[in-house]
Amino acid sequence: MSRTKEFDEAEVLDQALELFRVRGFKHTSFSDLTGELGVSRQSLYDTYGDKQTLYQTALKRYLDRSLDGMRRKLDDPAPVRELFTGFFDALISGTCSNGSPGCLMVNSMVELAPHDAATRALAHVHAREIEGIFASRLSVAQRKGEIAQDKDPVALARFLYHTMLGFAVASRALGDRESLRVSARLALQVLG
Amino acid sequence: MSRTKEFDEAEVLDQALELFRVRGFKHTSFSDLTGELGVSRQSLYDTYGDKQTLYQTALKRYLDRSLDGMRRKLDDPAPVRELFTGFFDALISGTCSNGSPGCLMVNSMVELAPHDAATRALAHVHAREIEGIFASRLSVAQRKGEIAQDKDPVALARFLYHTMLGFAVASRALGDRESLRVSARLALQVLG
DNA sequence: TTTATTGCAGAACAAACGTTCTAATAAAGG
DNA sequence: CCTTTATTAGAACGTTTGTTCTGCAATAAA
Numbered sequence: 001m002s003r004t005k006e007f008d009e010a011e012v013l014d015q016a017l018e019l020f021r022v023r024g025f026k027h028t029s030f031s032d033l034t035g036e037l038g039v040s041r042q043s044l045y046d047t048y049g050d051k052q053t054l055y056q057t058a059l060k061r062y063l064d065r066s067l068d069g070m071r072r073k074l075d076d077p078a079p080v081r082e083l084f085t086g087f088f089d090a091l092i093s094g095t096c097s098n099g100s101p102g103c104l105m106v107n108s109m110v111e112l113a114p115h116d117a118a119t120r121a122l123a124h125v126h127a128r129e130i131e132g133i134f135a136s137r138l139s140v141a142q143r144k145g146e147i148a149q150d151k152d153p154v155a156l157a158r159f160l161y162h163t164m165l166g167f168a169v170a171s172r173a174l175g176d177r178e179s180l181r182v183s184a185r186l187a188l189q190v191l192g
Numbered sequence: 193m194s195r196t197k198e199f200d201e202a203e204v205l206d207q208a209l210e211l212f213r214v215r216g217f218k219h220t221s222f223s224d225l226t227g228e229l230g231v232s233r234q235s236l237y238d239t240y241g242d243k244q245t246l247y248q249t250a251l252k253r254y255l256d257r258s259l260d261g262m263r264r265k266l267d268d269p270a271p272v273r274e275l276f277t278g279f280f281d282a283l284i285s286g287t288c289s290n291g292s293p294g295c296l297m298v299n300s301m302v303e304l305a306p307h308d309a310a311t312r313a314l315a316h317v318h319a320r321e322i323e324g325i326f327a328s329r330l331s332v333a334q335r336k337g338e339i340a341q342d343k344d345p346v347a348l349a350r351f352l353y354h355t356m357l358g359f360a361v362a363s364r365a366l367g368d369r370e371s372l373r374v375s376a377r378l379a380l381q382v383l384g
Numbered sequence: 385t386t387t388a389t390t391g392c393a394g395a396a397c398a399a400a401c402g403t404t405c406t407a408a409t410a411a412a413g414g
Numbered sequence: 415c416c417t418t419t420a421t422t423a424g425a426a427c428g429t430t431t432g433t434t435c436t437g438c439a440a441t442a443a444a
Contacts, residue, residue, distance in 0.1 A: 002410085002411065002412070002418080002419040002420035002421075003409075003410045003411050003412090003419075003420045003421045003422080004410080004411065004412095004420085004421080005420090005421070005422095006410095006421075006422080022306070023307070024218075024302075024303060026216075026218035026219060027218060027303075027307070029400075029401065029402085030401075030402060030403080031400085031401085031402095039422095040421085040422055040423055040424085041402095041403080041404090041422095041423085041424085042404085042405095042421080042422060042423075042424090043421065043422060043423090045403075045404085046420085046421075046422090050402075050403075051402065051403090100306075101306070102302070102306075106302070106361055107302050109361055109364065109365030109366075110216075110294070110298070110299050110302040110303065110361060110364060110365070111216060111219075111302065111303055113364065113365035114214070114292075114293070114294075114364060114365070115215070115219070120365065123365045123366060124366065127362075127366055155371075155374050155375075155378065156378065158371050158374065158375055159374070159375040159378040159379065162355060162358040162359060162362055162372070162375045163354060163355050163358050163379075164358065165357070165358035165361040165362055166354040166355050166356065166357035166358030166359070166361070167354060167358070168361075169298055169301055169302060169357040169358070169360075169361060170319075170354055170357055172301065172302060172305065172306060173301035173302070173305035173306070173312065173315045174301075174315060174316065174319055179347075179350050180354065182347050182350065182351070183347075183350055183351040183354045186347065186348065186351040186382045187351065187355075187379075187382075189381065189382050190378045190379075190381050190382075193387095193388060193389050193390075193441075193442045193443055193444095194388080194389040194390035194391075194440085194441060194442065194443095195389075195390045195391045195392080195439075195440045195441045195442090196390085196391080196440080196441065196442095197390090197391070197392095198391075198392080221430075221431065221432085222431075222432055222433080223430085223431085223432095231392095232391090232392055232393055232394085233392095233393085233394085233432095233433080233434090234391080234392060234393075234394090234434085234435095235391065235392060235393090237433075237434085238390090238391075238392090239391095242432075242433075243432065243433090385444100386443105386444080387442100387443085387444075388441100388442090388443080388444095389440100389441085389442090389443100390439100390440085390441080390442100391438100391439080391440075391441090392437100392438080392439075392440090393436100393437090393438085393439095394435105394436090394437095394438105395434105395435085395436080395437100396433105396434080396435070396436090397432100397433080397434070397435085398431100398432100398433090398434100399430105399431080399432090399433105400429100400430085400431065400432100401428105401429075401430070401431075402427105402428100402429085402430100403426105403427080403428090403429105404425105404426080404427070404428105405424105405425085405426070405427085406423105406424090406425080406426090407422100407423090407424095407425100408421105408422085408423080408424105409420100409421075409422070409423095410419105410420085410421075410422090411418100411419090411420085411421095412417105412418085412419090412420105413416105413417085413418080413419105414415100414416080414417075414418095
């Protein structure tokens with residue numbers, strides 16, 4: 001019974017995500033969304049709820065996808081230094097790809113986290129999970145003797161996370177990919 | 193001739209700056225401004241121009257003040273490592289002080305730089321100047337033998353700038369001051 | 385004290401916002 | 415076919431936005 005949707009639910013969600021990523025939450029109006037996505041107002045509301053809910057859904061999707069990608073990329077027996085070098089290079093090429101809209105989560109952390117509890121919660125998940133992924137991979141490396149015993153994998157992980165945040169800002173506002181790659185090399189010197 | 197203003201022009205500008213810093217540009221309405229600043233709409237317009245101009249003026253003021261402060265703090269013959277450690281600690285305590293609204297420039301880089309040329313220009317000034325301040329101080333240290341000859345002061349400066357950006361985001365959204373201090377120590381390991 | 389000029393308060397404005405209502409449309413089951 | 419249910423397009427809603435207009439108050443010079 002009933003009519004079928006004229007658009008792909010997941011695909012349109014991704015388009016909305018991309019729009020939010022480029023323009024931010026407040027700077028993206030509902031008219032922008034219906035215009036760019038080619039979906040009517042009512043359909044958006046029926047499918048995703050109001051603007052805030054849509055944003056939150058997109059952000060959650062982005063977070064999940066990011067974490068999955070990171071886990072996959074770091075689940076590799078290569079030497080840590082090489083591994084993280086490649087990891088950061090990929091991140092810089094990706095996040096900083098043409099037009100460089102940066103990272104939706106970092107953008108949200110700046111625009112919304114201080115005033116929206118849900119976003120703040122997701123930001124904390126982002127931090128905790130990525131630090132966890134980094135730390136566990138660094139621990140393995142430490143057991144294999146690739147990293148000195150006196151280093152704290154958790155502290156190293158946090159540091160790498162913080163530099164990641166900086167890269168996201170730089171790529172969005174300055175977009176100097178090459179010097180970010182150089183910075184990544186320097187950051188990874190902390191591994192010893 | 194004529195009437196005198198009932199408010200201090202510089203002081204109110206600082207209040208506006210602080211409001212923008214906490215809430216961002218789009219999330220701060222003109223009513224918010226008149227309400228919190230205790231100045232009438234018309235007076236704000238007469239004194240500072242429209243909202244965008246007011247923001248830009250505040251941002252420029254913030255930038256100048258920041259750069260001056262940094263120059264002053266780094267104009268010190270102490271050993272670089274100590275000097276930068278103190279510098280970052282102060283920055284973390286300041287930017288991350290209670291409520292931690294972060295850095296107005298970093299917030300602007302994320303919210304406005306991609307779509308506002310004037311903000312983007314100020315962001316580039318921010319980057320160039322701070323990198324310059326860092327680099328020149330690092331060069332002095334290198335000449336004094338505090339830093340190995342094979343290191344590139346400009347690359348080091350850029351790296352430190354990028355980590356600074358990350359700290360601003362982390363302090364705004366996560367507000368974990370202590371682990372930022374630990375990260376700062378790790379970042380400064382690149383000095384050798 | 386008058387006059388000229390600037391500052392201020394609040395009403396008023398059009399435009400844009402997020403959201404909802406209304407009516408027409410399309411598909412699937414009977 | 416008809417009925418039912420869901421989807422859609424577009425008008426409409428009330429708010430809020432940034433900005434301006436209007437009228438009055440205060441100051442300093444003449």
